[in-house]
Amino acid sequence: MINAIQPNWARSYEWTIVALEMGVQRKANVVCSKERLRARGGFGITHSVYEIIKRKRMWTAIRKGSGLPVVQRAVLSR
Secondary structure: OOOOOOOOOOOOOOHHHHHHHHHHHHOOOOOEEEOOOOOOOOOOOOOOEEEEEEEOOOOOEEOOOOOOOOOOOOOOOO
């Protein structure tokens, strides 16, 4: 079973971390947001539990060791 969380919180660094920590607490395999990932001080965000995949307008975090394949693809509508 895949557990997923999909927050939509104000594009702030603090809420990004809250979303990831909620995923850890709820044992979510996937955390996604349609908001841009915000970093503090110009540094990228990393997390010890999730592999973060960044796109232009969204980000997805996949739990490390979940067994879910992570393949980045271009827009499928082309």
